[in-house]
Amino acid sequence: MIRSALKFRRAVLADLPAIVALLADDELGSAREAPWETASHRYRDAFAEIDADPHQLLCVAEIDGLIVGTLQLTFIAGLSRNGSRRGLIEAVRIARERRGERLGEALLTWAIDMCRARGCTLVQLTTDKRRLDAHRFYERLGFEPSHLGYKRQL
Amino acid sequence: MIRSALKFRRAVLADLPAIVALLADDELGSAREAPWETASHRYRDAFAEIDADPHQLLCVAEIDGLIVGTLQLTFIAGLSRNGSRRGLIEAVRIARERRGERLGEALLTWAIDMCRARGCTLVQLTTDKRRLDAHRFYERLGFEPSHLGYKRQL
Numbered sequence A, B: 001m002i003r004s005a006l007k008f009r010r011a012v013l014a015d016l017p018a019i020v021a022l023l024a025d026d027e028l029g030s031a032r033e034a035p036w037e038t039a040s041h042r043y044r045d046a047f048a049e050i051d052a053d054p055h056q057l058l059c060v061a062e063i064d065g066l067i068v069g070t071l072q073l074t075f076i077a078g079l080s081r082n083g084s085r086r087g088l089i090e091a092v093r094i095a096r097e098r099r100g101e102r103l104g105e106a107l108l109t110w111a112i113d114m115c116r117a118r119g120c121t122l123v124q125l126t127t128d129k130r131r132l133d134a135h136r137f138y139e140r141l142g143f144e145p146s147h148l149g150y151k152r153q154l
Helices: A013-024 A036-052 A105-119 A132-140 B013-024 B034-052 B103-117 B132-139
Strands: A006-010 A057-062 A068-078 A084-092 A121-130 A142-154 B006-010 B056-061 B066-077 B085-094 B121-126 B144-153
Touching: A006 A105, A013 A036, A013 A068, A013 A084, A036 A057, A036 B066, A057 A105, A057 A132, A057 B121, A068 A105, A068 B034, A084 B144, A105 A121, A105 A132, A105 B034, A121 A132, A121 A142, A121 B121, A132 A142, A132 B144, A142 B132, B006 B103, B013 B034, B013 B056, B013 B085, B034 B056, B056 B103, B066 B103, B085 B103, B103 B121, B103 B132, B121 B132, B121 B144, B132 B144
Parallel strands: A084 A121, B085 B121
Antiparallel strands: A006 A057, A057 A068, A068 A084, A121 B144, A142 B121, A142 B144, B006 B056, B056 B066, B066 B085
16 A cells, blocks of 8 residues: 555655755764754755756655655766776665665665666665664665775864 | 875876776776776776766876876765765775885875865775775774675676
């Protein structure tokens, strides 16, 4: 029943408060995100930049008009691997109250199809070492934890 | 003496064979890269796409006209972390015969400055779990191995 109404699409400006709420409603994200009310101009600026970039695709999953998931795709041309293009997945979230319904799996599968359609031969992502559930999730989807992910704050 | 001639700059088409040679001259890369002679059209296409993208910067390190290092930067706008921009580093190589001269450190420091100049508040990269020397290198440069890097071939 629910699945028949599940839809994936490019995000529009009107989705922005719902997406930011998803980013913040997370053990690690809650410490990093400012409330929409105080930082909406920053989120709007970032949205405009993402939306104007033909190599970016900010995605939402929607059920009956409600945003239940999000992720961000970047399609990156590169020289490595004989000049292949790769898809980068960032900022994956499923609404807390909709977890356990395999929406994440459906969203990721759709995102991987988008990468394939853009000619990517590789999809990559990093996930915090503390997100043990996420590790199992990505491994179930055929991702291999072959790399270490390094970050440096500027 | 050598350091005074070390220069970092945006790659141009004429650098392409040298960059591909650096990508291939690597324990893991050698199995992945086709020789320049048979795949040059694919590398040229990829170069054109990178070069035309304002959010990408393919970089080379040069000493006295010789390419001694390379890396690729992608500047990615995002909603996470209050709408912050991040720099992604890929395909880092230093010429085999010039390793141990701290050229990598100088190249990375320059690349991080480029990210800062583009307004990034975070720089990230992944490195194969087998590259133990690389792990020490990035940790010395202040990168934290906080994430797992997942990849899936398409």
